[in-house]
Amino acid sequence: MPNSNQPALSVVIPARNEAENLAGLVPEIATAVGDRTYEVVVVDDGSTDDTAATIERLASGGLPVRRVVHAQSLGQSAALCSGVMAARGPIVVTLDGDGQNDPADTPKLLALLRSDPGLAMVSGVRVKRQDKASRRLASRLGNGFRNALLGDGASDTGCGLKAFHRDMFLGLPYFDHMHRFLIALIQREGGKVGYAPVNHRPRLQGASKYTNFGRLLVSVHDLLGVRWLQRRHRGPSKTEEL
Numbered sequence: 001m002p003n004s005n006q007p008a009l010s011v012v013i014p015a016r017n018e019a020e021n022l023a024g025l026v027p028e029i030a031t032a033v034g035d036r037t038y039e040v041v042v043v044d045d046g047s048t049d050d051t052a053a054t055i056e057r058l059a060s061g062g063l064p065v066r067r068v069v070h071a072q073s074l075g076q077s078a079a080l081c082s083g084v085m086a087a088r089g090p091i092v093v094t095l096d097g098d099g100q101n102d103p104a105d106t107p108k109l110l111a112l113l114r115s116d117p118g119l120a121m122v123s124g125v126r127v128k129r130q131d132k133a134s135r136r137l138a139s140r141l142g143n144g145f146r147n148a149l150l151g152d153g154a155s156d157t158g159c160g161l162k163a164f165h166r167d168m169f170l171g172l173p174y175f176d177h178m179h180r181f182l183i184a185l186i187q188r189e190g191g192k193v194g195y196a197p198v199n200h201r202p203r204l205q206g207a208s209k210y211t212n213f214g215r216l217l218v219s220v221h222d223l224l225g226v227r228w229l230q231r232r233h234r235g236p237s238k239t240e241e242l
Contacts, residue, residue: 007064009038009110010087010166014079015097016045019054020205025099026058026065032103040065042097043083046073077179084169092169096160102199109163112194120168120191123154123183124161124198150226152184154193161198173229180219181226188233 011029015022026040044051044067055067068086070079084092093109095101101124109122157180164186172178172185183193 005088007037007039007089009033009036009091009093010084010089011038011040011093011095011103011106012080012083012087013040013042013095013097014045014076014083015042015047015051016073016079017047017049017051018097018099018205019047019050021097021099021203022051023054023058025095025097025103026055026063028103029095029106030063032106034107038064039088041068041083041086042066043068043070043079043086045070045075045079075176077174077176080179081174084166087166090166091163092166093163094160098203099205100201100203101159101161102201105161105196105198106163108196108198109161112196113163113165116192116194118192119194120186120189121162121164121182122194122196123156124159125156125195126159126200127197128200150181150184150223150230152187154183154195157181157183159198175222175225177222181222184226184230188230 011033013022013025022042026042029038029040040063042051042055042065044055052067052069055065058065066086068082070082080094083094091110091113093106095103105124109124113119113122160179162182164182168186168189168191169182171189172182178185186193
């Protein structure tokens, strides 16, 4: 029997020092999901700002938001995994904590995911990106290099707005920076990935936690690691109990 307290949807937001952005983002999610039963799981990745007080204020105001805490910053992939593990809904939507992903695009991703039983994930593709030109160029080059090596066919793996089945995600191999390779990892497991154009907004508060050079330093090792995982995989397992 289904648990009446279980939400149909969990929105997971990895965040570090994004209190000002979360104050506006969480209410936007409530508007976007409408009358769906949902929860918001904010993973506080070692924040030193007012994130805790902001989440407490939002929750006391009646919004279904929970806070999962990392005592120290472990990075976006660890925060994402902690959030999905804590999520109670069978469907998960992820958003970046900086407010640049538009929650209004959430219904579009969910409709596409539910329209095709074969889809494991729907990934947003940002149009009219609001990042600096140098960051857009670095992203374009990185996506091209990654696609040439991994063959995942994705044009924007860096978009934080995604919708997927929680069980599928929990079966993926975990490693630091895995959030940049979710499409390739899901395809490795035999999952089908769909895409939807989504809005991209300028950052209004706070500062980015990434630099182009910092991404470059880890990208080559990560790409080679994911390629190794692809080559060592024999395909999704099909089990039968006799």
